[in-house]
Amino acid sequence: MAQVRLVDVSLSLKASALGERDRLLTVVTPEEGVIRLAAPGARRPGSRLAGAAPLRELRLLVARGRSPLGRVTQLEVRQTFAGLGRRLESLAAAQLLAELTLLLVSQGDPAPAGVELLRLHWQRLDQLIPDGPTLRETVAIAVQGSMHLLASGGLALPTGWCCGDHSPLAPPLGHWDWRCSFFPADGFHRGRQPGAVMVLNASELALLQRLQRPALPRRRADGRLMGPLPVWQRLLRLLRFWIGQHLQRQPRSLGFLEQLAAGPAGTVHSALP
Template structure:
């Protein structure tokens, strides 16, 4: 590796380092997660003061081994507007936390950065266009579903984990049920000990989240009411806790935006 290098990526995390430095965790398309020291970045007039979470930076870094240091930076984009609303900020922080869990250090995971930037851009529109809070919740849920799939922990939405039958929810049949067993997957029918049970409409909505766009009705409104989206948020939390060891802490804050502070 050369002593001087250019890096471009999204700052997922920033923490104090020493008296005035910052320790950055950068997500880049080429290197995955990279930890960098930003000398003096906590000083008000520092040229590196733009090294903050949810900023897209172009960096010149130096150092042959150990913790590399930021020499120069250019802010390409800053998602600071997300802090104007608690639901958009907590949704963005939750997605950033999930990316930190899914992407290895110094190992790229194709598509994660692009998808994360897409979801952050959508959250930014929620703020700028004064969209409803439910939009932020739906973006968070879909973003989590996408990141889990890209990171190798996709929700197994194609077939029953026990019978192998296709998971083809019969819309309109209100008696049909599908159970989530995080250690196995989805099982058709109500199962004793299941941590979450979905009806046909809820499973169909979850399956549609694998597509690029959010599911909407003809009038442009989101499919699914708020309680269903909160259940889907809980579902991906359960899946993450089982397969990644924990779920993002920011999801609890997002729940509180909707009067639902219960832990999953």
């Protein structure tokens, strides 16, 4: 006899076809980490499980029997994050965070912090003004959200100390000749070092260090986001090196977001007609 239980909070990371009418739903929950579920008939028109789609917050009733794959019997959509689909860059950033969660969280491992962080950064992307110049904000949220998820998964960027002598790294703002080198396997080394994949100036490292805080770095005077788009692009590239080194895989959406960020300034990438 199948056991039925309530999954009160879940964020849907991925959905794919299963058979002719069903859908395979991958979600992350605070209690069990990543779990994969069958949603019977979800691809049929008018199905009561049609909400089994990615990038949503769901409340599920799940039945488990002899099959290792649980079966969704009831579904409630708590939040759709509808704004994510308005622009390609917002969608790519949200998918990047979802893919990174899949790489960081294992099946059966509780992930309360990861779920809360993913929801928070999806909400920030969802709330961006659709008609405004949001590309820089989107890339910044993707960079900070990735850093927060990596830290939650035990792979935080070691931005605070030099990997050479383990002394604190305090970038001197205004000293334009100061540099530090980035090595994906070890972290940051003071000065220009041979073999580094990237070299950062003082303001770039200071911005990276501030991203460990809850809020994005903004100017006190007007609340505008700190850092120009090219700097955020460089930080996104730095994350690519770090993720590839420590997870041996790259989220596919990261490359897509990099392409969108590298487009002509002012380009609007509409995702919906």
